[in-house]
Amino acid sequence: MKIKSAIIGCLSFLVVGLAQAQDNWNWPSDPQMEDKAREYNAAYNDYMKSGEFLKAKKPLHWLLTNAPDLNEALYINGVKVYEGAAEQATDESEISSFQDSVLTVYDLRKELYDNEPRWIANKAYYAYKFYKGNKDKVDIATKLFERTIEIHGKLEPSSLNGAYFDAIYRNFAYNKAYTPEEVINKYEFIMSKLDEDEAAGTNVATSKATLDQLLAAMEIINCDFIENNMGPKLAEDPTNLKLAKQIFQYAVKEKCTNSDVFLLALETIDNDSPTFSTSQVRGMRYMQNSEYAKAGELFEKALTLAETDEQKAEIHWDMAKVHANLGRKSQARSSALKAGELNPERESDAHSFIGGLIMSSSNDCRGGESRVKDYSIFIAAYNAYAKAGDSQGMAQAKSRFPSKEELFTEGYQVGDTINTGCWVGQSVALATRD
Numbered sequence: 001m002k003i004k005s006a007i008i009g010c011l012s013f014l015v016v017g018l019a020q021a022q023d024n025w026n027w028p029s030d031p032q033m034e035d036k037a038r039e040y041n042a043a044y045n046d047y048m049k050s051g052e053f054l055k056a057k058k059p060l061h062w063l064l065t066n067a068p069d070l071n072e073a074l075y076i077n078g079v080k081v082y083e084g085a086a087e088q089a090t091d092e093s094e095i096s097s098f099q100d101s102v103l104t105v106y107d108l109r110k111e112l113y114d115n116e117p118r119w120i121a122n123k124a125y126y127a128y129k130f131y132k133g134n135k136d137k138v139d140i141a142t143k144l145f146e147r148t149i150e151i152h153g154k155l156e157p158s159s160l161n162g163a164y165f166d167a168i169y170r171n172f173a174y175n176k177a178y179t180p181e182e183v184i185n186k187y188e189f190i191m192s193k194l195d196e197d198e199a200a201g202t203n204v205a206t207s208k209a210t211l212d213q214l215l216a217a218m219e220i221i222n223c224d225f226i227e228n229n230m231g232p233k234l235a236e237d238p239t240n241l242k243l244a245k246q247i248f249q250y251a252v253k254e255k256c257t258n259s260d261v262f263l264l265a266l267e268t269i270d271n272d273s274p275t276f277s278t279s280q281v282r283g284m285r286y287m288q289n290s291e292y293a294k295a296g297e298l299f300e301k302a303l304t305l306a307e308t309d310e311q312k313a314e315i316h317w318d319m320a321k322v323h324a325n326l327g328r329k330s331q332a333r334s335s336a337l338k339a340g341e342l343n344p345e346r347e348s349d350a351h352s353f354i355g356g357l358i359m360s361s362s363n364d365c366r367g368g369e370s371r372v373k374d375y376s377i378f379i380a381a382y383n384a385y386a387k388a389g390d391s392q393g394m395a396q397a398k399s400r401f402p403s404k405e406e407l408f409t410e411g412y413q414v415g416d417t418i419n420t421g422c423w424v425g426q427s428v429a430l431a432t433r434d
Contacts, residue, residue, distance in 0.1 A: 086099045
């Protein structure tokens, strides 16, 4: 995550706050107290400007205790002083105390000035910075990030989203603070905000990568979780598009696309907002389940959504397989030829596919009256294989040609033309296998 930019964003808030806090000084009415307040105010400012934060905290503390409403600058600068003191201290207990004081300064500021929206994101960032490695305090950071979102609707700068989810990750790892479902909901919410920022022109690639890495490190999403935790919820409400998209995304990542849950999610998405890809993949899943009629319906739908000849060729190729499995061989041939026409790279496969269709039609096309005519379909198959450059198919087809004796017996000669009949319906030049 871009911590540097997050710090710059937070400091810019502080600079604005300081500029606005120069007016309305409320000095103590007692002359001696006023003199001391002026002295300590000058002292802590001098120490702060010279970077001597450990020395600055003593006069600042006196002012916070004895003249708390002196000026909002005490609280704006107080954050800087206690943060600097925490960085300069060497004793662990003192470091912790100074870090706590940073957040306390924000609490005191809220009581006196009631302007939480101006600095809540800063406070959340400091809580994350100080407490992210502390099992007992990391939840303070998550709650402050959530308070920021409650007030502003989002986190700014956008890089704070990565810090927020890192705090969630740590709270989950340290304390099992959330259920897996709660983690996913938080992840999806943060991602939606990052999408909004991205649409507005912000570069969120690093933050999104951070979220994905942290979610993967939690090891809560796997095929069993998708099947057993998310699947039943979608089955109960198949119109839950948000859940369907989650399942689709996670199933693809985890390679669980052969599950019934994935198919159900795909159906929900495709019914709501069909695209070429969703309809095609859905059709392919039905093909895998041998539900060829359903697959055909989805491929026809995908064909209406195809935008390029290559996509149309894919669908015609898929439809060729559907027709073949439903016994519609003539339609299967037409679809295969169309696929080859739209995508020349498919042409060879199409002719080889047609050769196979013809070879498998021996029983369907056998009339039983002429062996030459019955065997002529294998010549048609040979021709298809030849167009495909499929030498193995050609050899198989030729082995089923009629023999010279069969041609002679029925009064034919090599080279004579005969129509195969049946769905093949081609006129072929007779040849023999021997």
